[in-house]
Amino acid sequence: MIDTWVYLLIGLFLPLFPLSMGFNFVLGRSRSVLLRILLLLFWPQIGLILLQTVNSPVPGWMVPLALFTATLYALRALALREVGQWSGFLATSAWALLWVVLRGDLPVLQLHLFALGFSTPLALLALLGAGLERRFGAAYTGLYGGLAESIPRFSTILVLVVLAIIATPLFPTFFIMLVTVVQAVTLMPLVAVSVALVWLLWSWAGARLLQGLIVGPAGVNKVIDLNRFITGAYALALTLLVASGVYSIGVLL
Amino acid sequence: MEHIIILITGLQILSALLTHLLTPRLGRQVARLSVTATALTFALSVAALWMVLNGHSRQTVNLFDSGMLLLLDPLSSLMAVLIAGISLVVHVYSLRYMAEETGYSRFFVLLDLMTATLLVMVSAGDLLTLLIAWHLVGVLLYFLLGQNTRDVSAYRYAFWTKITYRIGDLPLLIAAVLLYQAYGTGSLPAIFEQISTEPGPHQVLGWPLMDLVAGLIALAAFARSAQFLLHTWLPYSMSGPTPVSALMHAGIVNAGGFLINRFAPVFVHSSEILHWVFIVGLFTAVIGSVLMLIQNDIKKSLGYSTMGQMGFMIMECGIGAFSLAIYHLIAHGLFKGTLFLGAGGVINAARKNDGVPKQDLYTFVIERRPVRQRVPWLLMAAITLAVPITILVFAHWVVSEDYFQKQSAIVLLFFGWMTGAQLIFAVYRMQTGNLHRLVMLSIFSFAIVVLGYTLISHAFDLFLYPDPAFRDQIYAAADFELIWFDVLVILVALVIIFGWISTSFNDQHYHPRGEYRRRLWLSFYALISRELYITDLYTRISRALLSVAGRLNLWLRWL
Numbered sequence: 001m002i003d004t005w006v007y008l009l010i011g012l013f014l015p016l017f018p019l020s021m022g023f024n025f026v027l028g029r030s031r032s033v034l035l036r037i038l039l040l041l042f043w044p045q046i047g048l049i050l051l052q053t054v055n056s057p058v059p060g061w062m063v064p065l066a067l068f069t070a071t072l073y074a075l076r077a078l079a080l081r082e083v084g085q086w087s088g089f090l091a092t093s094a095w096a097l098l099w100v101v102l103r104g105d106l107p108v109l110q111l112h113l114f115a116l117g118f119s120t121p122l123a124l125l126a127l128l129g130a131g132l133e134r135r136f137g138a139a140y141t142g143l144y145g146g147l148a149e150s151i152p153r154f155s156t157i158l159v160l161v162v163l164a165i166i167a168t169p170l171f172p173t174f175f176i177m178l179v180t181v182v183q184a185v186t187l188m189p190l191v192a193v194s195v196a197l198v199w200l201l202w203s204w205a206g207a208r209l210l211q212g213l214i215v216g217p218a219g220v221n222k223v224i225d226l227n228r229f230i231t232g233a234y235a236l237a238l239t240l241l242v243a244s245g246v247y248s249i250g251v252l253l
Numbered sequence: 254m255e256h257i258i259i260l261i262t263g264l265q266i267l268s269a270l271l272t273h274l275l276t277p278r279l280g281r282q283v284a285r286l287s288v289t290a291t292a293l294t295f296a297l298s299v300a301a302l303w304m305v306l307n308g309h310s311r312q313t314v315n316l317f318d319s320g321m322l323l324l325l326d327p328l329s330s331l332m333a334v335l336i337a338g339i340s341l342v343v344h345v346y347s348l349r350y351m352a353e354e355t356g357y358s359r360f361f362v363l364l365d366l367m368t369a370t371l372l373v374m375v376s377a378g379d380l381l382t383l384l385i386a387w388h389l390v391g392v393l394l395y396f397l398l399g400q401n402t403r404d405v406s407a408y409r410y411a412f413w414t415k416i417t418y419r420i421g422d423l424p425l426l427i428a429a430v431l432l433y434q435a436y437g438t439g440s441l442p443a444i445f446e447q448i449s450t451e452p453g454p455h456q457v458l459g460w461p462l463m464d465l466v467a468g469l470i471a472l473a474a475f476a477r478s479a480q481f482l483l484h485t486w487l488p489y490s491m492s493g494p495t496p497v498s499a500l501m502h503a504g505i506v507n508a509g510g511f512l513i514n515r516f517a518p519v520f521v522h523s524s525e526i527l528h529w530v531f532i533v534g535l536f537t538a539v540i541g542s543v544l545m546l547i548q549n550d551i552k553k554s555l556g557y558s559t560m561g562q563m564g565f566m567i568m569e570c571g572i573g574a575f576s577l578a579i580y581h582l583i584a585h586g587l588f589k590g591t592l593f594l595g596a597g598g599v600i601n602a603a604r605k606n607d608g609v610p611k612q613d614l615y616t617f618v619i620e621r622r623p624v625r626q627r628v629p630w631l632l633m634a635a636i637t638l639a640v641p642i643t644i645l646v647f648a649h650w651v652v653s654e655d656y657f658q659k660q661s662a663i664v665l666l667f668f669g670w671m672t673g674a675q676l677i678f679a680v681y682r683m684q685t686g687n688l689h690r691l692v693m694l695s696i697f698s699f700a701i702v703v704l705g706y707t708l709i710s711h712a713f714d715l716f717l718y719p720d721p722a723f724r725d726q727i728y729a730a731a732d733f734e735l736i737w738f739d740v741l742v743i744l745v746a747l748v749i750i751f752g753w754i755s756t757s758f759n760d761q762h763y764h765p766r767g768e769y770r771r772r773l774w775l776s777f778y779a780l781i782s783r784e785l786y787i788t789d790l791y792t793r794i795s796r797a798l799l800s801v802a803g804r805l806n807l808w809l810r811w812l
Contacts, residue, residue, distance in 0.1 A: 021812040028812070072805070079802035085811060148402035149355075159396075168392055169385040178384075178426075185430050189457055192430065196423040203419045207395070207412050215399070215408045249381065250319050 003056045010054075013047025014099060015092045016062070017069040027088040033130040037123045040087065044095045044115040048108065058102050063187065066099030067194045074201035078208060083129035083139035086209055087122045090165055093198060094118040094173075097180050100195060104183040114179075117172035117244070121164035124237060128158050132213075135223050141212025149218035151225040157234045159210060164241055166206035167199060171241055175248035257304070258314055258325045258376050261297045261333055264290050265369035269362045276358040287361040288344045291368065295337040298372075302330040306716075313378050313442055322378030322440055327717050328514055328579070332375035332504060335583050339503030339590050340368040346594050347496040351400075354494070360400055364500070367393045371504040375511060380429040380439040383515075387425055387473075390505060391418030397500075398493035410489040417486045421476025425512075428469035432519075435462055445518040452522040467523035470516050471530050474570075478509025478563040481537040485788045488544075488556035498552060499593040506559060507582035513570045514579055514717070520570075520730055521723070527731040531571025538564030540785070547781050551596050559589055573731030576713035577706075630760070632692065633681040634753040637674050640699050667742060673702040674749050681756070 268290030374386035398411035455462035541561030548554035
């Protein structure tokens with residue numbers, strides 16, 4: 001009985017609908033960028049730490065609920081235009097998929113790394129979202145557009161970060177999704193199909209976000225692009241992400 | 254020497270990196286670097302093909318001991334030459350074509366990355382490498398098609414391409430995972446070896462694994478090669494830059510044929526899947542050709558022509574002519590790439606000369622040239638029938654006595670015949686002052702097409718699948734029941750004969766259509782001009798999904 005309550009508590013941190021609304025509420029209320037980044041990085045880690053306190057295996061009904069949550073938030077992300085909300089929904093959808101992996105026999109450290117792999121590009125997006133708010137007053141798609149022309153460096157970084165979030169090779173998220181599908185096939189092939197559909201919805205949501213921001217003619221107002229130093233820092237972070245992805249190839253093979 | 258395959262793929266990645274890094278210093282001249290690297294890649298690909306042609310056995314290269322495998326075999330070396338060759342032409346063409354576009358160096362970086370990814374895709378020796386390359390092609394194509402970031406519609410259509418490709422990625426992903434689960438390795442040669450020794454035991458959800466995997470791979474191939482219902486992206490992707498449209502024929506849109514060939518050992522052990530592949534290909538070929546005929550935009554017309562050709566290619570796979578599909582995709586890649594690169598010139602020429610032929614009376618009276626004539630109908634119809642029959646009898650006499658019983662041989666001959674019949678029909682519609690020469694040219698071209706199809710595909714068969722037992726297995730997997738095969742052959746033959754008779758009838762007894770037939774024809778035209786309403790249907794579905802997502806967000810207070 002206690003285990004069930006603990007699992008419900010974990011369902012707050014490795015979001016399961018409707019508990020997932022708690023995370024999105026907290027993220028939406030956080031005005032500080034630092035707080036948002038911390039939330040994105042550590043929220044699922046708390047869930048994974050709590051998980052180690054439970055002795056019983058993950059109940060079977062949690063996997064369908066997790067898949068429902070992942071699909072629901074991926075679908076809802078399609079209609080979002082605010083970058084902060086979008087990252088919250090994508091985080092919810094991605095972390096919910098960790099339940100599928102939890103049913104397997106992967107070591108706990110690997111699960112922590114998976115959660116971190118999902119969170120890191122989202123944290124970078126939170127930083128970029130703050131940059132958009134500073135420049136335009138809001139991080140909102142379809143409002144100004146044309147960023148590729150007006151702030152090309154920023155756009156390049158934004159494109160790469162979104163690609164990392166939607167699990168594009170060679171970013172670690174791609175390999176995490178691959179392991180998730182392998183684990184899902186072990187559970188049941190239909191679960192693997194659902195995971196694949198969630199992945200498809202992410203791609204759609206990512207393309208909509210990018211098209212709403214970078215495409216179109218540049219606005220009239222002059223906007224300052226990222227300087228070389230900050231661009232280099234982002235590039236370094238992305239290179240590290242790709243490097244960890246490439247390292248995953250060695251682990252997987 | 255087998256490490257040449259690493260050089261072939263690595264050179265383009267290095268070129269992309271250098272092009273990006275040296276842009277601030279070299280400016281637009283940096284594109285020359287990209288062209289030089291592609292020329293080198295092409296030279297290396299030709300060298301690799303030469304090695305394979307000279308009996309260099311199949312080699313697997315472990316990429317930096319990472320477990321990622323690259324294959325140097327007939328299929329990968331042949332495809333590498335095609336990809337590097339078309340990419341080189343596209344690179345050279347783009348030097349001037351893209352000169353006035355923004356993002357000039359970015360375009361060359363993307364071209365290099367795309368070429369590298371395609372080369373990795375065709376030489377992938379394990380499931381993971383194949384998946385990575387297969388997925389990346391869609392992503393890179395999205396950005397290549399959206400090269401002009403100001404153009405919102407180009408991005409919208411690029412998105413159609415991307416989402417269709419993602420839909421196609423997923424079956425391949427699941428197929429790869431199923432194979433990995435069943436055989437405990439990602440190495441393609443190892444998997445194929447296990448399949449050939451013990452194909453039967455694995456089942457998933459009560460289905461034979463081979464059937465399920467072959468079906469999923471076929472689905473992935475359908476999405477990549479714009480088969481019916483997954484085709485809507487192709488004609489609209491032509492709003493991207495012209496060089497990209499040409500590059501799409503270097504292993505992107507025709508990758509479906511490659512994929513089916515790569516997984517030939519899986520298809521050999523599947524039961525009904527190739528028959529479905531044939532039906533989908535046939536349907537796509539017909540629909541694509543019909544839609545092509547009503548287009549008034551040259552690039553869109555070429556796009557639908559590609560759809561029809563891809564249908565043919567998939568259909569060839571469906572009847573077990575796997576190597577013929579590779580020949581088809583190479584030939585089509587070359588001629589369609591040329592047509593795309595020449596499309597701008599055609600548009601330019603059309604602005605100066607409308608191309609409407611002058612009336613016979615005008616040419617006779619004013620220009621004092623002899624009246625042009627059509628080749629007699631009966632003669633052309635007779636050639637259509639006589640040449641293949643002659644070749645069949647000749648083959649029966651010279652090649653082997655049981656030629657009539659070999660379904661594979663008949664299939665190849667039949668494809669040659671169908672292609673040749675189209676050629677003869679096109680010739681018949683021409684008018685000329687020198688009938689004798691045209692007739693001789695027709696007979697000669699027809700014989701070349703029919704014989705060429707048969708001989709070249711046989712040569713490709715020997716090169717790609719040197720094991721005769723395996724070749725027989727492929728055709729056996731695609732074998733129709735004899736009665737259905739005969740029905741199909743007779744049906745297509747009747748269609749061709751009916752075409753000739755109706756042409757003659759219309760020429761001799763032309764009269765305006767009645768009201769009912771005119772309306773029927775207009776309805777059909779409207780249906781076709783709206784592209785069978787499939788695009789509209791997809792747009793509605795996606796809008797409905799977005800609306801559902803919006804409503805859900807509203808109900809759940811955006812939390």
